[in-house]
Amino acid sequence: MNQKAEHDAVNILKGEGLFVDTGGLLSAEKTDKIIEISRNSFRRIRFNDQDGSSVISSTQYIDHPLCFGRDVFDIVLNRELLSLLCSYFGEEPVLTSCRLQKKILPHKAGILPHRDPDKGIGVIHYFTDCSKNTGATQFYLGSHINPPNEPLTDVKVDDADYFSYVQLNNFNIASLDGYPRGTTAIFNRSIIHSVPAYSIPGRIVILSIYHPRCIAKTLKYNHLINISSIRCLEDYQATSLGLDLPEMAEGDKIILDKAQIEGVYDSSILRRLFWVFRWFVSTFSIR
Numbered sequence: 474m475n476q477k478a479e480h481d482a483v484n485i486l487k488g489e490g491l492f493v494d495t496g497g498l499l500s501a502e503k504t505d506k507i508i509e510i511s512r513n514s515f516r517r518i519r520f521n522d523q524d525g526s527s528v529i530s531s532t533q534y535i536d537h538p539l540c541f542g543r544d545v546f547d548i549v550l551n552r553e554l555l556s557l558l559c560s561y562f563g564e565e566p567v568l569t570s571c572r573l574q575k576k577i578l579p580h581k582a583g584i585l586p587h588r589d590p591d592k593g594i595g596v597i598h599y600f601t602d603c604s605k606n607t608g609a610t611q612f613y614l615g616s617h618i619n620p621p622n623e624p625l626t627d628v629k630v631d632d633a634d635y636f637s638y639v640q641l642n643n644f645n646i647a648s649l650d651g652y653p654r655g656t657t658a659i660f661n662r663s664i665i666h667s668v669p670a671y672s673i674p675g676r677i678v679i680l681s682i683y684h685p686r687c688i689a690k691t692l693k694y695n696h697l698i699n700i701s702s703i704r705c706l707e708d709y710q711a712t713s714l715g716l717d718l719p720e721m722a723e724g725d726k727i728i729l730d731k732a733q734i735e736g737v738y739d740s741s742i743l744r745r746l747f748w749v750f751r752w753f754v755s756t757f758s759i760r
């Protein structure tokens with residue numbers, strides 16, 4: 474991306490709240506590689522709070538895909554992406570969250586319209602074709618600047634501000650439906666976005682969040698990285714992981730523990746039933 478293209482992208486991101494790239498931030502070769510890595514990894518990652526997956530939802534996560542090494546670094550700490558974010562923030566970006574996500578069941582409700590007002594930029598790298606059948610993210614353009622009056626108050630989860638579709642009638646919608654794998658969506662986390670109902674599981678994406686350095690300094694976040702990967706990092710990549718922030722010296726943000734990366738993940742129905750059972754026992758048992 475040349476300087477003019479970057480400048481235009483930043484302006485679109487500021488004005489509309491979303492910039493979609495299909496032209497080079499993510500190559501087809503890398504896309505294939507991630508599908509291959511994730512196939513193995515979803516089998517190997519064990520379920521737990523730190524680096525596991527949710528078995529009771531329609532979606533599975535691997536919380537620390539950076540532990541898969543170079544290929545993931547080259548995508549989420551891509552030089553052009555970081556440069557764009559640096560122009561947007563007016564200072565260096567820091568990666569504060571990175572998760573590999575796979576949709577494993579159809580979902581009748583999808584993800585309801587919501588915004589994540591945490592002053593970060595969200596980036597979604599799509600490794601499978603985007604389609605409304607498999608879950609196409611849609612964005613309500615400009616809603617980061619002029620949101621509807623009030624978020625809903627009667628929602629069960631309080632992880633974000635939720636809105637009804639009716640409240641959003643006046644916004645232009647940008648849907649990722651029809652975009653090819655290899656697409657990157659970069660968005661202001663305050664823009665309202667949703668994923669309408671989808672019927673075919675299998676969508677694989679990496680969801681990342683970046684914050685300007687001044688905010689990242691105040692946040693707690695973890696990355697799980699192999700030592701060998703750290704050795705391969707370019708300086709600008711280390712900086713955008715926050716490796717040079719003072720808190721890093723205390724070792725509470727980067728976990729270098731191979732044991733945590735290994736594990737057994739088995740997606741058989743029996744194993745899933747076991748985890749649902751375990752979740753019920755741990756949630757409802759009298760301590």
Ligand SMILES: O=C(O)CCC(=O)C(=O)O
Pocket residue numbers: 584589595597608609610666667668680
């Ligand atoms: O999975 C998607 O397409 C949307 C993700 C999302 O809603 C979020 O990152 O807040």
